[in-house]
Amino acid sequence: MFSKKTVYILMAVFAFLSISAFIVNMPEKKDPAVMAKIKPYFPYEMTKTFGGLDMIDKRTGERLKLDNAKVFIAYDHYLKKWGKSHLKMQGNRLLILDDNGTVVDQMDLNPKDLAFVRHFFFEPPSQ
Numbered sequence: 001m002f003s004k005k006t007v008y009i010l011m012a013v014f015a016f017l018s019i020s021a022f023i024v025n026m027p028e029k030k031d032p033a034v035m036a037k038i039k040p041y042f043p044y045e046m047t048k049t050f051g052g053l054d055m056i057d058k059r060t061g062e063r064l065k066l067d068n069a070k071v072f073i074a075y076d077h078y079l080k081k082w083g084k085s086h087l088k089m090q091g092n093r094l095l096i097l098d099d100n101g102t103v104v105d106q107m108d109l110n111p112k113d114l115a116f117v118r119h120f121f122f123e124p125p126s127q
Helices: 004-024 032-038 068-086 111-122
Strands: 044-049 052-057 087-090 093-097 103-108
Touching (some): 032 093, 032 111, 044 068, 068 087, 068 093, 068 111, 087 111
Antiparallel strands (some): 044 052, 087 093, 093 103
């Protein structure tokens, strides 16, 4: 029914599509020290479910019910959106604010951490 060439071509096409989908849906690299400091204040968390991964709003307990392929991209999106209103730079110091704008924690940043924070949270996304 199918020739060997057809089977090989289909395998190559499916492999290409799988790899491209994997690359497109990868999350951005994050600095572990900065993320460890921010994580307790970030109102969303990743959780394992029977069907894969999901995000939960820690304030309400509501599940966001995201497509498994898009969970990491959505996590980055929510993190950046939250960071724009809850993080503030003061020289080499990162201030973490609550919903009222009160400083709840702070972190001194080394040059590598500073570059990550500026790029991830404060620069407009490149298109």
